[in-house]
Amino acid sequence: LAKTTQPISMDSYEGQEVNITCSHNNIATNDYITWYQQFPSQGPRFIIQGYKTKVTNEVASLFIPADRKSSTLSLPRVSLSDTAVYYCLVGGGSFSGGYNKLIFGAGTRLAVHP
Amino acid sequence: EAGVTQSPTHLIKTRGQQATLRCSPISGHTSVYWYQQALGLGLQFLLWYDEGEERNRGNFPPRFSGRQFPNYSSELNVNALELEDSALYLCASSSGGINIGPPRETQYFGPGTRLLVL
Numbered sequence: 001l002a003k004t005t006q007p008i009s010m011d012s013y014e015g016q017e018v019n020i021t022c023s024h025n026n027i028a029t030n031d032y033i034t035w036y037q038q039f040p041s042q043g044p045r046f047i048i049q050g051y052k053t054k055v056t057n058e059v060a061s062l063f064i065p066a067d068r069k070s071s072t073l074s075l076p077r078v079s080l081s082d083t084a085v086y087y088c089l090v091g092g093g094s095f096s097g098g099y100n101k102l103i104f105g106a107g108t109r110l111a112v113h114p
Numbered sequence: 115e116a117g118v119t120q121s122p123t124h125l126i127k128t129r130g131q132q133a134t135l136r137c138s139p140i141s142g143h144t145s146v147y148w149y150q151q152a153l154g155l156g157l158q159f160l161l162w163y164d165e166g167e168e169r170n171r172g173n174f175p176p177r178f179s180g181r182q183f184p185n186y187s188s189e190l191n192v193n194a195l196e197l198e199d200s201a202l203y204l205c206a207s208s209s210g211g212i213n214i215g216p217p218r219e220t221q222y223f224g225p226g227t228r229l230l231v232l
Contacts, residue, residue, distance in 0.1 A: 043223025
């Protein structure tokens with residue numbers, strides 16, 4: 001499974017756009033990129049998933065360059081409630097369970113300040 | 115639609131005892147996953163069950179075991195508890211099985227069971 005590298009922590013202010021970049025240099029051809037959000041003492045919550053180019057939903061956007069060796073989660077106009085840990089995961093290249101054995105890294109701790 | 119549920123929410127045990135944690139997946143989901151999250155750390159994959167079978171296992175000793183029932187609910191058992199087993203244990207479910215195709219199925223997490231070993 002592809003290993004991911006994210007910044008350990010980030011700080012932002014309310015109303016700003018936050019971009020969190022994840023590196024995954026050895027991503028496989030069939031791998032997807034998925035981002036989760038986790039609040040303290042809660043289970044992670046799915047945010048967005050993509051394969052290439054750009055994906056947007058009501059919560060965030062995911063930008064994936066052509067070489068797919070990195071991805072950027074973009075959170076528009078963050079609020080205090082966006083303070084959480086954000087995990088980038090890469091997998092899904094195998095029909096025999098490669099995706100199912102998700103590898104969660106340490107994630108990025110985002111702190112949003114008033 | 116009800117999400118993934120886990121019980122109990124908190125569990126206190128002493129060293130050497132056994133702990134049993136339970137998980138009910140989202141209706142219609144056949145896959146259940148277990149993760150361990152020690153305080154302040156990332157999630158560590160424990161086990162994956164699908165259609166009643168153990169499909170994959172993380173790097174944990176055999177005293178961590180589990181099973182999946184015909185209704186797709188699951189149990190995680192931890193024998194001979196050690197102090198370092200204290201953690202948040204998270205269960206997730208997905209509708210994907212071993213033959214899922216793209217796009218990959220998302221895993222939906224429960225609130226977790228906080229296990230404290232004294």
